[in-house]
Amino acid sequence: MLPGVSHDLRTILTRFKLQLALSGGKAETKAALDQDIDDMQSMLEGYLAFARGEASEDAGRFDLEAYFEKLGEEARLRKRKLSTTLAGDPDVHVRPNAFARLMSNVIGNAFRYAKTVEVNATH
Numbered sequence: 001m002l003p004g005v006s007h008d009l010r011t012i013l014t015r016f017k018l019q020l021a022l023s024g025g026k027a028e029t030k031a032a033l034d035q036d037i038d039d040m041q042s043m044l045e046g047y048l049a050f051a052r053g054e055a056s057e058d059a060g061r062f063d064l065e066a067y068f069e070k071l072g073e074e075a076r077l078r079k080r081k082l083s084t085t086l087a088g089d090p091d092v093h094v095r096p097n098a099f100a101r102l103m104s105n106v107i108g109n110a111f112r113y114a115k116t117v118e119v120n121a122t123h
Contacts, residue, residue: 065090
């Protein structure tokens with residue numbers, strides 16, 4: 001069953017990408033939608049790996065500063081503001097995909113209730 005679900009969801013994401021490429025909309029809107037599709041694809045791959053028992057992601061270096069910059073740019077594309085403050089070493093030792101998913105979920109939930117979100121991190 002997992003291969004069927006995987007194929008169906010990937011097909012939908014591919015169709016979204018094709019429609020987005022052909023839409024001729026604003027570049028800013030297209031960039032935001034394209035990023036959403038890429039995020040959905042990454043999440044799908046992570047969930048499928050977990051379901052297959054391959055979710056043993058190794059911990060490694062993760063650059064908080066670069067990640068916060070990426071999230072800030074994504075927020076700007078959606079007419080939102082992400083303000084971040086980082087004290088200490090920006091490099092943390094975490095499971096990168098799991099940590100990115102965690103932060104993305106927390107910040108995404110915050111944006112459901114506010115146009116401006118502030119994140120303060122200390123390491």
